[in-house]
Amino acid sequence: MAKLKDHLGRPVVAVTGIGVVTSLGVGKADNWAALTAGKSGIHPITRFPIDQLNTRISGMVDFLPSSSKGASALTYELAETAAREAVTEAGIDLDDFGGPLFLASPPVELDWHDRLALYKGGDQPDASERILDVARGLNSSEMFDSAQFGTIADRLSDAFGTTGLPITLSTACASGATAIQLGVEAIRRGECERALSVGADGSATAEALIRFSLLSALSTSNDPPEKASKPFSKDRDGFVLAEGSAALVLESLESALARGATVLGILRGCGEKADDFHRTRSKPDGSPAIAAVKAALADAGLSEDEIDYINAHGTSTPENDKMEHLSLSTVFGERISQIPISSNKSMIGHTLSAAGAIEAAFSLMTMREGVIPPTINYDNPDPAIALDVVPNKKREAKVGTVLSNSFGFGGQNTCLVMAREPV
Amino acid sequence: MTSHDVVITGIGLVSSLGEGPDAHWQKLTATGTKPVLDAERFAPYTVHPLPEIDWNLQIAKRGDQRQMETWQRLGTYTAGLALDDAGIKTDEALCSTMDMVVAAGGGERDVAVDNTILAASESRPDFDVLLNEKLTTELRPTLFLAQLSNLLAGNISIVHKVTGSSRTFMGEEGAGVAAVETAAARVRSGQSTHMLVGGAFQTEHPDMLLGYELGAYLHRGAWKPVWQRAGSEGGGVVSGSGGAFLVLESREHAEKRNARVYAELGPVRSGRARRKRGELGSTIETLLKAANLPQSQVLALSGASGGHAATSAEKAAIDAHAGLTARGFGTLTGHMKEAQFPFAVALAALAVHNKAPYPVFDAASERNFDGIPEQVLATAVGYHQFEGLALVSAA
Numbered sequence: 001m002a003k004l005k006d007h008l009g010r011p012v013v014a015v016t017g018i019g020v021v022t023s024l025g026v027g028k029a030d031n032w033a034a035l036t037a038g039k040s041g042i043h044p045i046t047r048f049p050i051d052q053l054n055t056r057i058s059g060m061v062d063f064l065p066s067s068s069k070g071a072s073a074l075t076y077e078l079a080e081t082a083a084r085e086a087v088t089e090a091g092i093d094l095d096d097f098g099g100p101l102f103l104a105s106p107p108v109e110l111d112w113h114d115r116l117a118l119y120k121g122g123d124q125p126d127a128s129e130r131i132l133d134v135a136r137g138l139n140s141s142e143m144f145d146s147a148q149f150g151t152i153a154d155r156l157s158d159a160f161g162t163t164g165l166p167i168t169l170s171t172a173c174a175s176g177a178t179a180i181q182l183g184v185e186a187i188r189r190g191e192c193e194r195a196l197s198v199g200a201d202g203s204a205t206a207e208a209l210i211r212f213s214l215l216s217a218l219s220t221s222n223d224p225p226e227k228a229s230k231p232f233s234k235d236r237d238g239f240v241l242a243e244g245s246a247a248l249v250l251e252s253l254e255s256a257l258a259r260g261a262t263v264l265g266i267l268r269g270c271g272e273k274a275d276d277f278h279r280t281r282s283k284p285d286g287s288p289a290i291a292a293v294k295a296a297l298a299d300a301g302l303s304e305d306e307i308d309y310i311n312a313h314g315t316s317t318p319e320n321d322k323m324e325h326l327s328l329s330t331v332f333g334e335r336i337s338q339i340p341i342s343s344n345k346s347m348i349g350h351t352l353s354a355a356g357a358i359e360a361a362f363s364l365m366t367m368r369e370g371v372i373p374p375t376i377n378y379d380n381p382d383p384a385i386a387l388d389v390v391p392n393k394k395r396e397a398k399v400g401t402v403l404s405n406s407f408g409f410g411g412q413n414t415c416l417v418m419a420r421e422p423v
Numbered sequence: 424m425t426s427h428d429v430v431i432t433g434i435g436l437v438s439s440l441g442e443g444p445d446a447h448w449q450k451l452t453a454t455g456t457k458p459v460l461d462a463e464r465f466a467p468y469t470v471h472p473l474p475e476i477d478w479n480l481q482i483a484k485r486g487d488q489r490q491m492e493t494w495q496r497l498g499t500y501t502a503g504l505a506l507d508d509a510g511i512k513t514d515e516a517l518c519s520t521m522d523m524v525v526a527a528g529g530g531e532r533d534v535a536v537d538n539t540i541l542a543a544s545e546s547r548p549d550f551d552v553l554l555n556e557k558l559t560t561e562l563r564p565t566l567f568l569a570q571l572s573n574l575l576a577g578n579i580s581i582v583h584k585v586t587g588s589s590r591t592f593m594g595e596e597g598a599g600v601a602a603v604e605t606a607a608a609r610v611r612s613g614q615s616t617h618m619l620v621g622g623a624f625q626t627e628h629p630d631m632l633l634g635y636e637l638g639a640y641l642h643r644g645a646w647k648p649v650w651q652r653a654g655s656e657g658g659g660v661v662s663g664s665g666g667a668f669l670v671l672e673s674r675e676h677a678e679k680r681n682a683r684v685y686a687e688l689g690p691v692r693s694g695r696a697r698r699k700r701g702e703l704g705s706t707i708e709t710l711l712k713a714a715n716l717p718q719s720q721v722l723a724l725s726g727a728s729g730g731h732a733a734t735s736a737e738k739a740a741i742d743a744h745a746g747l748t749a750r751g752f753g754t755l756t757g758h759m760k761e762a763q764f765p766f767a768v769a770l771a772a773l774a775v776h777n778k779a780p781y782p783v784f785d786a787a788s789e790r791n792f793d794g795i796p797e798q799v800l801a802t803a804v805g806y807h808q809f810e811g812l813a814l815v816s817a818a
Contacts, residue, residue, distance in 0.1 A: 052555040107529045107572040107593060110633070112554060119541045127538040128629035132468075136639045136657075144637035149528065149572075150594030154808055157695055165693035165809055167601045168594045170527070170573045178590060182605075189612045206554055214564035274523070274589035276580040279490060279568050288586070409568065410577025412589060 002422035004254045006268070007301035010188040012422055016261040017092070017249030018361045019085030021078050022348040023059040023242060027085055032365055035373040036394040040226035040347045042240050048206045055218040057225035059242025059349030060204045067202075070111040072146035074202025078245035078354070079103065079156055083198050086247035087160060091261055092194075094160065099194035101162035102182040103153045104175030106203035106353045110147045118143075152200075162196055170353065172408030173313075174272075175199060176246065177356030177416050181270040183250040193255040199357025200245035209241055215280065217317060229350075230377035231314035231343035232321050232389050239315040242349030246357035248364075253422055265364040266419040268401070269300025275411030282323045282407070289327035289413050293403065296415035297331075302401065304332050307339060307417070309372055309397070311363040311404040312389075314343025315350050324405060325385040340397065342375045342390040356406035360416055363402040367420035372397050426675035429610045429688040430818050431772045433509025433670025435501040435621065438756040438766075439471035439663055443504060448773050451755065451781050458755050460646055467643040468636075470626050471663030471757030476500060481507075482582050491569050491578055492531040498575040498623035499582050501666030505619065506583055509670035510682065515584060517680075522587040522615040523579060524606045526598035526622030526761040529572035532630055536561045575623070585619055596726070597693070597809025598622065599764035604691040604811065606671050616676040621668030622761035635660055640730050640806050648785035649729045649751040650738060659729040660806050663757020667766035674818075684818040686775040688768065689798075690714050693811040703733065707740040707810060714800065714814045716746065722780050722792050723749045723800040724770045726763040730806030737804045747800065748792045754784045764811060767801035771815040774799050778817075 006012050020027065023041030024034040034041070041059050047068065050056040061067060066077040087094055115131065124130035138144070145151045153166035171178040176199025183195035212218050219238035221228040229240045248267075256263055273295060275288035282289060297304065313324055329336045344362050351358055366372055371394050378391035404416045434444040439459035441450060450456050462469040478496055481503030482488050488496060506512035511521070540557045547553045568574050573591040580586050592598040592605075599622050606620035625631060635641045635658070643657035652659040677684055692713045696706035723741055727734045741749045752770055759766055774780060780792040797817045804810040 049549070049551045049555060051552045052559050105593075107527075109530045109532075110630070110637075113550075115537070116541065116544060116550060119544070127541050128534060132629060132633055132636050135633055135636045136641070138637065138639070141638060147634055147637055148595060148807065150597050150805075150808055153594065154695065158697065165597055165601055165604075165695050165811065166594075167592055167605070168598070170591045170593055171589065172571075172573050182590075185609075185614065189608055189614070191608070206551065207558055210555070210558045210562065211567040213559070214562060215567065272588040274576075274580045274586040276584050276586050279565075279574060279577055279581070408573070410571070410573045410589070411580045411586070412573065412577070 002253060012253040013184045013187050013267040014251050014253040014256045014263045015248050015265045015267060015364055016251045016256050016263060017086035017090030018264060018364060019082035019247040020358060020361050021061060021081050022244035022358060023061055024348060026081060035347055035362065036371050038374050038376045038392060040376060042225045042228055042349055044225055054220045055209060055213055056222045057228055057240060058204055059240055061202065061243040070146060071203040071205055072108055075105050075200050076152045076155055078202050079152060079198045079200035080159060082245040082247040083156060083160060083196060086249050090249040096161040097196055098163060099192045099196060100164050100186060101153055101157055101166040102179040102195060102197045103156065103166060103168045104179035104199040104353045104357060105152055105168060106201050107170055108147055108149055114143050160196065171412040171414065172410050173352055174356055174406035174408040174412040174414040175353040176358060177406040177414040179357060180248060180360055180416060181414060184267050184270055187250060187252050194249060194251040196247065197250055198247040199354040201351050201353040202243050204241050204243050212241060219316060227377050229316045229346050231316040231346050231375055232382055232385050232387060233378055234380045234382040236316045236318060236321060238317050240349035242351045244348060244351040244354045244358050246354060246361040248360065265367055266422050268419045269296045269417040271295025271299050272414045275413060280409050281319060286323055286327040286330060288411065289323060289407060290330050292413035292415045293327060293331045296417045300417035302417060306401055307403045308399045308401050309366060310339055310341035311359050311402055312341050312343045313405040313407050314345050316345060320407065321385060325387060337386050337388060340372050340388050340390050340395065342373055344373060346376045356414065359404050363404045363418050367399045367402060370396055370398055426673060427611050427613055428674040429607045429671050430674050430677050431669055431685045431688055432672050432677050432682040433505040434685060434769045434772065435505030435508060435668040436769055437497060437501045438665035439474060440755060441474050444508065444773055448777060454782055456755060465632060468632055468641050469646045469661055472627055473664040487582050490565060494531050494623060494625035495569060495575045495578050497625050497666050499578045501623055502579045502619060502621065502668045503583055505668035505670050518584045520587045521585045521617050521619055522609060523576055523585050523589050523619045524602040525576040525591045526602040527572040527575050527591045527593055528624060528761050529570055530630060531570040531628055533566055534629060594809060595760055596763050596803045596805040599761045600693045600803055600809065600811030603765060603768060603813065604693050607688055607691050610671055610673050617672040619668060619670055621765040623666030624664065624759040624762045626662040626664045638807060642729055648788060649727050649753040650785055650788035652729045653731055653735060659731045659734060661729055661757050663759050665756055665759045665762055667762045667769050669765055669769060686772040687816045687818045689814040689816050691813040695809055703736040704740060707737060707804060710812050711740065711744065714812055717798050720746050720748060720794065721798055721800055722774060722796040723747045723802060724767045725749045725751045726767040726803035727751045727753055728758040728806040729753060733804045733806050748790055750781050750784055750789060752784065764803035767803055768813055768815060771799035771801040775815055775817050
């Protein structure tokens with residue numbers, strides 16, 4: 001009989017449903033097949049013209065009905081699609097979820113084409129005044145909804161019947177992990193029996209791409225696209241902007257067992273630590289990331305020796321991969337070179353607000369399937385980063401525990417520890 | 424009374440009325456305080472503008488100030504006021520273990536660049552190519568970070584060294600409600616000993632007005648108190664620039680360090696009425712029931728925005744409770760969106776702490792409150808969606 005309370009006397013949190021969308025496809029089955037085949041979803045940008053752009057590739061999700069309808073519409077569809085898969089798998093009524101919603105999604109902004117349409121709708125000389133004047137005469141709420149930060153969560157709440165005030169959050173590239181953490185904490189505090197945690201990002205607009213380019217964060221290895229994301233390689237030159245989503249149904253183990261649900265994995269621990277060093281760079285000694293990993297292990301009640309696999313943040317930027325290696329080798333010591341660690345981003349790119357959730361979903365599947373997805377494009381190892389990155393080909397392995405890292409701009413560091421089985 | 428009760432030990436406030444809890448208490452309890460209004464700059468809209476602020480007082484490094492647009496600067500400044508007020512700003516050990524939840528908007532774009540692009544579009548059929556040309560050459564590289572939602576929290580970490588944990592909630596007034604609710608739940612459950620929670624809103628930017636006006640929510644024409652805008656031109660919301668941050672602690676933690684305690688933060692309740700189905704009134708009623716209101720007379724610091732439907736529903740729900748006496752502080756500060764709920768909680772705590780009520784802010788719509796307010800309600804009913812309230816009590 002599994003223990004229903006963890007080492008700190010809190011309810012054990014199980015995962016009973018998983019949903020995923022990435023540039024590799026819709027749903028767990030397609031994603032897992034592609035991921036374990038070492039297939040890349042990175043492709044040339046076709047959504048907008050690439051004139052003047054140094055980066056002309058991405059991992060955009062171009063195959064959904066909303067893919068051409070702006071960031072807000074696409075982010076909603078990504079979230080809804082992943083949530084539907086997860087809730088269905090959990091065997092819960094699709095329109096009566098009965099627990100709170102935690103949504104990680106990108107900050108919204110009015111789409112440029114909407115701004116242009118407003119501008120063209122009037123003739124005052126001052127553009128700002130004109131736009132405001134045209135805006136208040138709109139006969140549709142579509143633009144308003146797309147520019148409200150709470151809209152996507154509100155619509156998801158309507159669709160799935162989640163309870164209470166939904167929380168929309170942003171911790172930059174750690175957002176997806178934070179959404180899961182908030183769900184875990186709500187269950188542990190006894191506020192609910194189950195929670196729906198979703199990370200979704202469909203915000204790869206031209207301006208988003210240009211903003212990251214101006215910060216020199218993106219890979220410019222445009223040709224061939226599938227080779228651009230090369231975490232832990234010596235010639236890595238930035239991340240690849242991407243879109244996607246994942247949803248987890250989190251549930252107290254007690255509630256999951258009571259209703260006979262299939263337990264897909266256990267969310268053992270969450271840890272975080274903010275960095276006060278710089279807006280985009282981490283503290284040179286790696287102490288905040290180290291503290292986040294240690295906090296997650298402590299929260300999970302596991303020692304460093306008890307982690308079987310690490311799902312890396314592994315963005316493929318020179319800075320991140322170096323820092324991640326420094327932090328992990330500090331925590332795990334000599335053993336770090338023997339722990340398999342791979343980066344899903346080598347195939348799907350960096351899905352920003354969704355990344356932590358997608359990578360948690362893949363971590364859970366890694367344990368269930370007994371297969372570690374590879375780090376592809378590992379042709380030119382960085383000698384300064386001595387890691388077993390599961391290079392280029394998947395590996396069969398018995399994986400009982402995973403550490404998944406998420407680090408983001410603004411000093412955000414969040415780590416999750418997951419386990420295949422309850423204790 | 425338990426060791427994990429949530430107490431308020433620090434308050435940081437900025438609005439058109441000034442800065443700091445004392446200045447706000449003085450202004451708001453003086454009779455006949457008039458709102459500070461600017462009806463010219465964004466006509467036909469009136470806003471409550473920021474007061475003069477010496478940013479150096481809370482953000483020592485000019486370099487840090489330059490990395491933020493006004494909204495982030497305002498939030499970072501207000502957070503500093505709260506930390507100072509709680510007596511922990513220079514306590515590295517306390518700041519490095521402090522958890523933080525920020526209610527954020529964002530998107531303070533470069534208006535000049537945007538308007539250059541729009542002007543150039545007049546003579547260009549290929550708008551998307553024009554966008555690439557202009558954005559790659561005209562955008563200031565660091566602007567992205569200076570307007571990014573989670574970078575208010577990021578800057579608070581950098582400037583004030585608050586680094587326990589950092590979470591940013593988004594979603595207008597609901598973000599402020601959820602931030603306070605989550606922070607309180609963390610303290611109550613023993614998960615955090617001390618937390619920084621709050622938000623800021625900088626309305627003096629055309630896009631910040633646009634966010635409301637895409638839904639025709641802004642009041643136009645002559646200014647009126649928050650309860651008196653029904654039937655006026657426009658949607659009823661008059662926005663204001665400002666911020667509110669609170670330091671929340673467990674009673675045990677506060678007592679151990681001999682902190683001054685303003686008040687206890689009691690139940691925080693949140694909701695999501697499906698307003699199109701007419702649920703707002705009943706949802707507010709349900710929240711009021713869940714707040715465990717005492718039998719005695721209760722002062723209610725209402726964050727009402729003036730938005731017609733939401734404000735009239737809130738007014739009706741409050742009026743239906745004979746024991747509730749409302750004060751719509753938006754009359755004097757304007758509506759501060761994400762910061763509105765933390766602001767309401769802060770004003771409630773000040774009344775409890777000072778053992779005195781606020782006089783009426785609008786003599787035509789509000790009635791006198793006699794006696795000492797031992798428990799004060801704080802509300803925020805979103806102009807469009809999401810609602811919440813909290814009961815603040817003598818500690």
